Amino acid sequence: MRPAGVVIVSGALMLGAAAAARAQGATAIERGRVYLQVAERVSPRVHVLRQRQPNFAGVVGNTTVIEQNAGLVLVDAGASHGSGARIVELVRSISRKPVTAVVISHWHGDHVMGLSAILAAWPGAEVIAQEQAAADIAARLPRLFPSAPSASYERERIRSLEAAYADIEKGQAAQAKTDAERAGWRAALGARDLRLADVPGTHLILAKRTFRDSLTLPDATTPVELRFLGRANTSGDVVAWIPSERVLVAGDIVVEPTPYLIQVYPSDLIATLASVRQIPFDVIVPGHGTPQRDRAYLDKLAALIRTVRAQVEPLAKAGVPLDSIPARTRFDDQRAAFVGSDAWLGYWFDAYGLMPLIESVYNEALGRPLGPS
Template sequence: MARVVRRLFALVLSASISLSPADETAPSAGTPTPGTPTVQDGYVQTIAPVTKGVWLIAQPQAFHIQPIGNVVVIEHADGLVLIDGGGSTGAGRRIVDLVRSVSDKPVKAIALTHWHGDHVLGVSAIVQAWPSAEVIATDVTDAHLRGRSMKAYPKGAPDATLQAAFDQRLDSVERSLRDALAKPGLAPREREGFAASQRLFVQYRQDTRDLVLALPTRTFVDSLRLDDATHPVELRHPGRGNTDGDLIAWLPRQRVMVAGDLLVAPVPFGFNAYPADWQRTLRAMQAQTPAWWIPGHGAAMRDDGYVTRVVDLIDATRDAVAAQVRQGASMDDAKKRIDLSAGRAQFAGDDPWLSRWFDRYWTQPFIEAAYREATGAPIEQGEG
């Protein structure tokens, strides 16, 4: 498998379900029979108002091993602007239905916060419903969507060969989930989490049939304003952060900040990130004093308390890595020595399921990114 990337379910599961060496030798148990996701699993997105003329489409349960990115709906006089487009063809179809449940206006634009699949793979279903909608991205994100980062996905129309390769990777996820559930010693909360993920996987397989990546039709470098009398939207590329092409959306009248994966709750994602730039970007966003923060995953927030916690976590991780680099530690040694238990407790509390994924979605990948930054090594985006 390629470098672990959260956005492709197969790649995440193949690497991040690994347990301790002792667990690796544990005997297998029977295979639970998976079903479809339940209401309690919170997989299928719902829509709710944030403020007048702004809605959030999100998963009711914020954390999933393979999540669907949040979608923000903004009403203009002549149509609707969406920020992001969901994580699969099936999710995109459900997004279309949710949008139509709150407005009869057409979607005129879809702005992509970054290139990751859980934010872009539903766009094809949305533009099928509204063919005249523009798809907007930064020029950097556009390059990732057209290039190596998303080479596994067909563009323009379904591709049987690429679909078959994708399905094979999902086969490995199924095996990984089965093996994870068979391991002894899982906490009840972890077992619940893996069982729910197995149910989710059944729906995810259905949702990812006929995958097609819809490419941007409009790009920008630094900023782009989508004007409107009541809900103007300022699309900005604040610099590198969670990715090298992040887009944020700022609604100056409503003081709503749509952050994409620069902000993710309840557990931040740290893959292939740019630590110092990310820290500066979040602080600059805080200086705008938003009334609402809308993360790439998780519920809308009324204050910046969570943002400050993420900034502090970035700072603490960078400091710990820098100290290891000064001592001449290798990256592997730094990962073993650095203790982020205080940060884990802040974000995951005493939940063993969230603690597991805090370590795999933040501790391991972000220490690697911070180590590369501290040693001057290149940080490159992965493959989705």
């Protein structure tokens, strides 16, 4: 049922230049490089699968692979059946042990929707989520995804992705003002064929095991402690702490190189970031982007949220309308701290970070409801 040419999305092709060169679709892989994940070892028993470059059109959440004695624990599952199938291949390239559990860090589809492929490979794997995240998955994702493979869903999803890419081509890509933005959009558009080929087979699988505050997945060498530290990016974000490795998996509470701050809980996010900071990690794995080996990025993120609150709250309380806020505030230092002079990263800093954060801070200041509508 997969379309012709789907061989090009085989993750095995990413594992070596020789294999890639044998593939008929090598050019499509080259064009879609920003979309594909690569494996990075962050400690003796922890690997991270992450998109190769900062990628914003077609995001796939990081998957963390934790090796226990009896098997592997994954944190997050990819964004589609096809991306899940590549995760399976990458995991098998790291260890021959079976996957025994998949922890979902939060309800967003780019961390959930590859479960179908992962459970097809390891049917015994237990799917675990914090109880609010599990409730959000069950309430929100069935509106977007079928509960079993569905030809009509796949047709409609491919049609809407094709339309979205056509809009980008005529819109943002054509109107880009800088070389950095033009190159960024070109790279994003290059992933189109891989992304369409990932759609078939995608369907929703719900978490079977839930917990409220904490859950330990025991192991003689590599226990994994799951903790809910409070609302942050969503109302059910979980971090995974692997004390023997001194690795903390943060989910989308931390996203690098620019944050995702869409429909967040600003006060709770500040408190949760402070709790994250106190965990004695040597490596923190973000929900997207590159693992960090110090606390500098965390501090930059906390400073951004505090600065936005300091400027936006008084204006909100003084009755300034939301659409006048950007013109009456200045966050040049914060933007420069995240993106330097890179106009492509600057576009996404504004679109996924600063502007939605301003809106959430504004709503919180006025006591309005937070989170997804």
